[in-house]
Amino acid sequence: MRAGITVFPGINRERDMAIALERVAGAPPRMLWHRETDLSGLDLIVIPGGFSFGDYLRAGAMAAHSPIMGAIRAHAERGGYVLGACNGFQILTEAGLLPGALLRNASLRFLAMDCHLRVERADTAFTGHYQRGAVFRAPLAHGEGNYFADDATLDRLEGEGLVAFRYATADGRIAPEANRNGSARAIAGIFSPNLRVLGLMPHAEDLVDPVVGGTDGLPLFQGLAAALAA
Amino acid sequence: MKAIVTVMPKPGVLDPQGKAIGRALAHLGFTDVGEVRAGKVIEVELASSDPDAARRTAEAMAEKLLANTVIERFSVEIA
Numbered sequence: 061m062r063a064g065i066t067v068f069p070g071i072n073r074e075r076d077m078a079i080a081l082e083r084v085a086g087a088p089p090r091m092l093w094h095r096e097t098d099l100s101g102l103d104l105i106v107i108p109g110g111f112s113f114g115d116y117l118r119a120g121a122m123a124a125h126s127p128i129m130g131a132i133r134a135h136a137e138r139g140g141y142v143l144g145a146c147n148g149f150q151i152l153t154e155a156g157l158l159p160g161a162l163l164r165n166a167s168l169r170f171l172a173m174d175c176h177l178r179v180e181r182a183d184t185a186f187t188g189h190y191q192r193g194a195v196f197r198a199p200l201a202h203g204e205g206n207y208f209a210d211d212a213t214l215d216r217l218e219g220e221g222l223v224a225f226r227y228a229t230a231d232g233r234i235a236p237e238a239n240r241n242g243s244a245r246a247i248a249g250i251f252s253p254n255l256r257v258l259g260l261m262p263h264a265e266d267l268v269d270p271v272v273g274g275t276d277g278l279p280l281f282q283g284l285a286a287a288l289a290a
Numbered sequence: 291m292k293a294i295v296t297v298m299p300k301p302g303v304l305d306p307q308g309k310a311i312g313r314a315l316a317h318l319g320f321t322d323v324g325e326v327r328a329g330k331v332i333e334v335e336l337a338s339s340d341p342d343a344a345r346r347t348a349e350a351m352a353e354k355l356l357a358n359t360v361i362e363r364f365s366v367e368i369a
Contacts, residue, residue: 125355
């Protein structure tokens with residue numbers, strides 16, 4: 061797996077993401093400054109979390125128009141893999157690579173805590189090392205994670221099996237108390253129609269080492285490495 | 291000329307900020323407060339001296355960047 065991580069001014073999760081990717085790929089990912097447009101040789105582009113461009117205007121709005129995003133759009137259109145986590149998910153929706161938008165958390169509070177995610181399908185490159193219906197723990201840290209789309213879009217996402225993860229209780233129930241940011245239909249992550257672009261709000265990359273309290277997020281990266289093994 | 295672009299959350303899109311402002315107004319004793327919606331106003335100076343051209347430019351700016359039309363709607367005033 062040859063992975064690259066986009067680096068925008070104001071992001072802060074790129075090194076966590078690099079640790080997770082190197083752990084499964086055996087080689088460090090390439091860091092891609094946002095003015096770069098050459099993604100040749102890369103299978104997976106990861107847009108990490110943080111506060112690109114200070115979240116000015118809307119979270120992800122400025123980064124969505126960076127030079128590198130044109131190259132990422134072309135990469136996705138060629139069938140390349142893209143993972144956007146947290147601010148990366150916001151950037152993917154602002155760029156129109158995934159539908160919907162991430163609104164201010166319903167509580168208006170910035171949330172920094174662990175949540176539980178239920179795996180909605182396991183037959184994808186991102187989720188192949190989880191079981192369908194499995195629940196795993198992931199840290200979340202965001203002010204705008206409240207997934208919104210109109211009802212027709214939500215129905216289409218569900219109908220086409222494009223919901224990747226939902227916020228759930230530790231025993232896998234969908235419940236308001238588990239959906240802390242108020243996301244529509246408890247959606248925490250979605251796929252593109254070809255299942256090669258994934259956006260998710262929580263930080264699976266921050267639970268890949270027992271030293272920091274768990275490895276719940278590791279299967280996501282192991283699955284990617286297995287699926288994209290050259 | 292100046293384009294004044296007003297961006298507001300679409301009807302039906304949850305606006306927790308507006309709700310919080312509404313609650314704060316009620317706490318301050320403004321008892322006749324109904325729904326409150328919070329948006330933003332962006333002023334853009336334009337070199338154009340043609341109001342119609344300025345409006346078209348500002349609308350294109352709003353479509354592409356200033357508003358996210360999934361969740362927001364906008365209006366443009368030329369001054």
